[in-house]
Amino acid sequence: MRSRHLSDSLFALAxxxxxxxxxxxxxAFRNVGGDPFFARRAKGxxxxxxxxxxxxxxxxxxxPAILGHAPQPVIEAIHNAAKDAVSFxxxxxxxxxMARLLCDWVPSLEKVRMVxxxxxxxxxxxxxxxxxxxxxxxxxxxxxxxxHVDSLLVSSGSGALTHGRPDSAGVPEDFAKLTLTLPFxxxxxxxxxxxxxxxxxxxxxxxxxxxxxxLYFAKEGFLQQLRDLTTRxxxxxxFDEVMTGFRVARGGVQELTGITPxxxxxxxxxGGGLPVGAFGGRADIMDQLAPDGPVYQAGTLSGNPLxxxxxxxxxxxxxxxxxWRRLEELGSALENSLRAGFAxxxxxxxxxxxxxxxxxxxxxxxxxxxxxxxxxxxxxxxKFFWNCLNAGVYFxxxxxxxxxxxxxxxxxxxxxxAAVAIDAAKxxx
Ligand code: KE4
Numbered sequence: 001m002r003s004r005h006l007s008d009s010l011f012a013l014a015x016x017x018x019x020x021x022x023x024x025x026x027x028a029f030r031n032v033g034g035d036p037f038f039a040r041r042a043k044g045x046x047x048x049x050x051x052x053x054x055x056x057x058x059x060x061x062x063x064p065a066i067l068g069h070a071p072q073p074v075i076e077a078i079h080n081a082a083k084d085a086v087s088f089x090x091x092x093x094x095x096x097x098m099a100r101l102l103c104d105w106v107p108s109l110e111k112v113r114m115v116x117x118x119x120x121x122x123x124x125x126x127x128x129x130x131x132x133x134x135x136x137x138x139x140x141x142x143x144x145x146x147x148h149v150d151s152l153l154v155s156s157g158s159g160a161l162t163h164g165r166p167d168s169a170g171v172p173e174d175f176a177k178l179t180l181t182l183p184f185x186x187x188x189x190x191x192x193x194x195x196x197x198x199x200x201x202x203x204x205x206x207x208x209x210x211x212x213x214x215l216y217f218a219k220e221g222f223l224q225q226l227r228d229l230t231t232r233x234x235x236x237x238x239f240d241e242v243m244t245g246f247r248v249a250r251g252g253v254q255e256l257t258g259i260t261p262x263x264x265x266x267x268x269x270x271g272g273g274l275p276v277g278a279f280g281g282r283a284d285i286m287d288q289l290a291p292d293g294p295v296y297q298a299g300t301l302s303g304n305p306l307x308x309x310x311x312x313x314x315x316x317x318x319x320x321x322x323x324w325r326r327l328e329e330l331g332s333a334l335e336n337s338l339r340a341g342f343a344x345x346x347x348x349x350x351x352x353x354x355x356x357x358x359x360x361x362x363x364x365x366x367x368x369x370x371x372x373x374x375x376x377x378x379x380x381x382x383k384f385f386w387n388c389l390n391a392g393v394y395f396x397x398x399x400x401x402x403x404x405x406x407x408x409x410x411x412x413x414x415x416x417x418a419a420v421a422i423d424a425a426k427x428x429x
Contacts, residue, residue: 002051002053002390003051003052004035004037004049005051006038006049006050007037007049007050007051010050011036011038021036022036025159026159026396026397026401027397031378031382031397031399031400032381032385032386032397033382036397037049037050040052042061042065042069042070043068043069043070044068044069044406044408045057045069045408045409045410045413047069047394053392054392055392055394056392056393056394056409056413056417057069058395058396058403058405059394059395059396059403060405060406062268062401063242063243063247063268063269064268064269064271064272064273065273065406066246066247066269066318066323066327066356066404066407067314067317067318067321067323067406067407067408068407069273069406069408070273071272071314071317071408073314073316073317074272074273074310074313074314076313077272077309077310077312078272078274078310080309081094081305081308081310082306084305085305086304087304087305087306088304088305089300089301092303094303094305094308094312095114095303095308097308097312098114098270098303098308099111099112101312101316102270102278102280103280105251105315106251106252106266106280107251107254107255108239108254108260108261108264108280108281108282109280109281110280110281110282110286111280111281111282111283111286111287112278112279112286113278113280113286113289113297113302114276114277114278114299114302114307114308115276115277115278115279115297115299115302116275116276116277116299116307117147117267117275117276118242118266118267118268119146119147119148119149119277120277120299121147121242121267121277121278121279122146122147122149122152122205122242122265122279123147123149124279124297125203125205125263125264125265126138126149126151126152126202126203126205126238127295127297128279128285128289128295129202129203129236129238129262129285130202130203131288131293132202132236132295133202133203133234133235135200135201135202135235136200136202137178137180137197137201137202138152138180138201138204138205139179139180139181139193139203139235140152140155140179140181140182140204140205140206141181141206141207141210141369142155142181142182142183142184142369143156143184143210143212143369143370143373144156144205144206144210144213144240145157145158145159145207145212145213146205146240146265147242148168150171150172150175151171151175151176151178152179153167153168153171154167154171154176154179154181156168157212157213157370157400158212158213158398158400158401159398180193180197180201183369183370183371184206184210184216184218184222184368184369184370185218185222185368185369186369190222190225190226191225191229194229198229198235199233199234201230201233201235202235203230203237203262203263204226204230204235204237204238205238205240205265206226206238206239207239207241207244208223208239208252208253208257208259208261209244209248209253209354210369211243211244211357211359211401212243212400212401212402213370213373213400214352214359214361214373214376214399214400214401214402215353215354215358215359215402216352216359216367216368216369216372217352217354217368219368223257223259227259227260227261230262236261236262236263236285237261237262238261239252239253239263240265241253241254241264241265241266242265242266242267242268242277243268243402244354245264245266245267245268245270246266246270246315246318247268247269247327247355247356247357247404248324248354248357249324249355250324252264261281262281262282263279263280263281263282263285264279264281265278266278266279266280269311269314270311270315271310272307272310272311272312272313272314274310275307276308276311318407321407324355327355327405327406327407328355330356330405330409330411330414331354331355331356331357331358331405332353333411333414333415334353334405334414334418335353335358337414337415337418338418338421338422339351341418341419341421341422342422342425345425345426345429346429347362347377347429348362348363348364348365349361349362349363349425350363350367352367356404356405357402358402358405359401359402359403360384360395361373361376361399362376362377362380362428363375363376373399378399380428381399383428384421384425384428385397387423387425387427387428388424391420391423391424392420393416393420393421393424
């Protein structure tokens, strides 16, 4: 059993000053039981805790660490930028470079605005959609998580699922009632909703690859049906690519599928680990934003030089290293090794993967939406999680999260991980 003495004493202290001892609920390990470890250092594919245990890390600070932790190009970029300024609050060349790169790489982006989190990005995108269309209704899908925006914390995923309260306290009924929720991958219900309310809908927002209730995929034709219905009824289509952007492909899911949304929300990878978000899309929509247009949106640290420099360095290094091909190789190696090892387990497992994003379900499958995920064996997941952690592999502390492989993971890491995970699964029986 690994020593946890310093983590435990830090957590006891943290709980005196921070709600739940954490600055974000999912870190509290509530979905796997037990207490979180406290990080001391993270480099490459590894994380060390304060008791000097180390782990091969598949959380990757929830997605941003696509090059691995503390990559040298990002450290140098932050260091060089910080020599001139920590923040300007004044237009600067870094934010112009970032805007050009995002508009060049992401198919839907004609114009883009930087913010400081994925939550800000989705919150701003839905306000813009409502301002542009003059409509109030919003459509989202059960299990999709778009940050802690009041009108989006309805039937949401990620940490909200963990607490069994998909609808958060503190969200006024008047806000929630303007958000209509549908099961993901249900073409009939989607069609019926648009038939009934289509001309009152400002926007549909979704994770085009849902990854906050475990990871699953749109059925054939579902995304195209969304594109066609929103276009026909004058509603906007918003892809929340905060997680999938620059992760599944250089241009995200919209590049892979050829389906172009009207607006896109981004975050995580584009900040190189520093606080960042962005939203963008058609110029005629984006031009409705202040100071040119009537939709207000603002931010003290938006486009700050350190986050821009870090994000630019990370994105350019990822492209230079041919990142998406390498991430596919690593993801495929992990999936193949796990499938081989799980094949003779006395209980069912499902592995979903796209590139370097993956999720393990203890479930007979198929898994197409949140209701399917909820039927997976959560108790077995808990045992699996702790068996892996105690053997030095850190998967996300919830079955409602997605794993991330980075460019810093070696094939040796992958093979070690597969061996640990197979043994961990066997020991849940
Ligand atoms: P942030 O506000 O946490 O930067 O981004 C919110 C967000 C928006 N959209 C998607 C698709 C997201 O996955 C997220 C945040 N993801 C979670 C992990 N499931 C962040 C981890 C956490 O909440 O601590």
